[in-house]
Amino acid sequence: MLNRSLAERHPCFAEGRPNNKGRIHLPVSPSCNIACKFCSRVPDEYKEHPGVASKVISPQEAVEVVRKSLELCPDITVAGIAGPGDTLATPHALETFRLVGREFPDIIKCMSTNGLKLPQKADEIIEVGIDTLTVTVNAVDPLILAELCGGIVWQGEYLTGVKAAEILIRNQLEGIQRVTDAGITVKINTVLVPEINGEHIEEIAETVADLGVHIYNLIPLIPRHELAHCKEPDCSQIDAARRVAEQHVQVFRHCQHCRADSIGIPGQSEFRNQVYNKLEAADTFSHG
Numbered sequence: 001m002l003n004r005s006l007a008e009r010h011p012c013f014a015e016g017r018p019n020n021k022g023r024i025h026l027p028v029s030p031s032c033n034i035a036c037k038f039c040s041r042v043p044d045e046y047k048e049h050p051g052v053a054s055k056v057i058s059p060q061e062a063v064e065v066v067r068k069s070l071e072l073c074p075d076i077t078v079a080g081i082a083g084p085g086d087t088l089a090t091p092h093a094l095e096t097f098r099l100v101g102r103e104f105p106d107i108i109k110c111m112s113t114n115g116l117k118l119p120q121k122a123d124e125i126i127e128v129g130i131d132t133l134t135v136t137v138n139a140v141d142p143l144i145l146a147e148l149c150g151g152i153v154w155q156g157e158y159l160t161g162v163k164a165a166e167i168l169i170r171n172q173l174e175g176i177q178r179v180t181d182a183g184i185t186v187k188i189n190t191v192l193v194p195e196i197n198g199e200h201i202e203e204i205a206e207t208v209a210d211l212g213v214h215i216y217n218l219i220p221l222i223p224r225h226e227l228a229h230c231k232e233p234d235c236s237q238i239d240a241a242r243r244v245a246e247q248h249v250q251v252f253r254h255c256q257h258c259r260a261d262s263i264g265i266p267g268q269s270e271f272r273n274q275v276y277n278k279l280e281a282a283d284t285f286s287h288g
Helices: 004-009 061-070 093-105 119-130 144-150 161-181 201-210 235-245 270-275
Strands: 020-025 034-036 078-080 108-113 130-136 149-154 157-160 185-192 215-219
Touching: 020 061, 034 119, 061 130, 078 093, 093 108, 093 119, 093 270, 119 161, 119 185, 130 161, 144 149, 144 161, 157 161, 157 201, 161 201, 185 201, 185 235, 201 215, 201 235, 215 235
Parallel strands: 020 078, 078 108, 108 130, 130 185, 185 215
Antiparallel strands: 034 149, 149 157
């Protein structure tokens, strides 16, 4: 069952209508260890979709961002890290949460990951005190996932195809089980690509529900990069997928598709430019 306090204080876990609480996304993760075929995380000032940030900041700068953000928007209750790279591909995200947690002990610590390194980082996630974890699971069938993920960086090698997909799925499911067993609230994101995983949503939802996942979120594909030829799902396709999924797990229905450097109350206020434009930071991102 979803924690009542999270439903009241975390905008991504609100039940029913949005709860008018804010979040800070801290773009401290500079690189990624998988290559999703729909992903092209070039730094950008204007696009409003997940994985995009105007720059990458350091863990130390992140503490100052939280301080300034709370001054601008006292309704912020969550400090999240959702990119622009993967949070477990480098140590920066967990170090940021350690620093933020010391100065702002009451803020909810929320992290997103692709899950490739989740089993080996689970103990550290628990030790740092992550309150909520989002894992992007786009398929639990390797043949389907291979159509969505071009490859992974694993044990010093770049692997592709079904082999890469098998490793990613195995690690995701093992890691999810470990963190739910530890009492961490878990949300699953799935990018809905109707012609690839549209008929696979129920299997994903049922699989993650069996692992103790609390809430499930479907993100419509933004056609780009290697999947630029695919069609964005329409409202009827999104609704149908949600109805199938909610037979097994609670479905989140008011996602705002936030950037990796968003600040404020989703859909109501945005203070990103007022905070990040004052920082001078590296703007690099890599898939290595």
